[in-house]
Amino acid sequence: DIGEMEPELRLGMALPGFFGLMANRYMAEYGVTAGQIAKVSVKNHSHSVLNPYSQYRKSVTLEEVMDSPMVSDPLTVLQCCPRADGAAAAILVSADYARQFTNSPVLVAASVLATGLGDNPSDLIHFEFNEVAARRAYAQAGLGPKDLDVVELHDCFTIAELNHYETLGFCGRGEGVKLLEDGVTELGGRLPVNVSGGLLSRGHPLGATGIAQIVEICWHLRGQAGDRQVEGARVGLTHCLGGVKGLEAQAATIHILKR
Secondary structure, rough: HHHHHHHHHHHHHHHHHHHHHHHHHHHHHHOOOHHHHHHHHHHHHHHHHHOOOOOOOOOOHHHHHOOEEEEEOOEEEHEEEEEEEOOOOOOOHHHHOOOOOOOOOEEEEEEEEEEEEOOOOOOOOOOOOHHHHHHHHHHOOOOHHHOEEEEEEEEHHHHHHHHHHHHHHOOOOOOOOHHHOOOOOOOOOOOOOOOHHHHHHOOOOOHHHHHHHHHHHHHHHHHHHHHHOOOOOOOOEEEEOOOOOOOOOEEEEEEEEEE
16 A cells, blocks of 8 residues: 555645645745635536536535635635546447448547656646646647637646646646636636536546546537537547656546547
8 A cells, every 4th residue: 555655645645635735836826816726616516517427416606615624725625526436438449430330420539648757746736747648649639729629627626627727738827717717618618628517526436537538528529418518519638637746656648539
């Protein structure tokens, strides 16, 4: 058990502790407030109301998020994803075979895995391996962030979603809050993110999470996402993260799917 081997983990540097530190460092670095970070939870819970597969189909106010029990300052319970039971499946075949069954298959434009073994463990707010994975995925697909119509990313904590906006190239460093507050990443915005409700309210079934993200994007690309449908979606990105920075072999997977 890694917790028995690493003194940092034994002293509390589990994921909530790490992302709490990230949130504090992010606030200090960019002048962001705890309330602004918490708005990620409000957005994603509002999306989950529209998703029949979500663990929590209930909208929340900013006050409810901020007043929920503290987990790792400044992150409260409603800013931390719940463990969930769940399953997901995808059928992967060649494009030629898929066209025997449909005239509009969902194509895998990019599939990338990058590790964080070379990342600076003392840098709490920049995931270099996320940036590497994103660059490789965009190059592989021949597309860029501006070509995306819908995104499912790893919002294990509210601060994580803001951080991923930046490392995935949706905006510059420190500009994630502006993207959120301008409504860019909500349903109906220019780049809807976690329309499923994300890990924060759809839930995080761990091993099933990555495929569940792919299923969600496929539904949107096929126009099958119901009340939460992103209209006209043609290109989608999924992003899944794992590991504790500095203590484990972190990894990020990115897939770009298109019609």
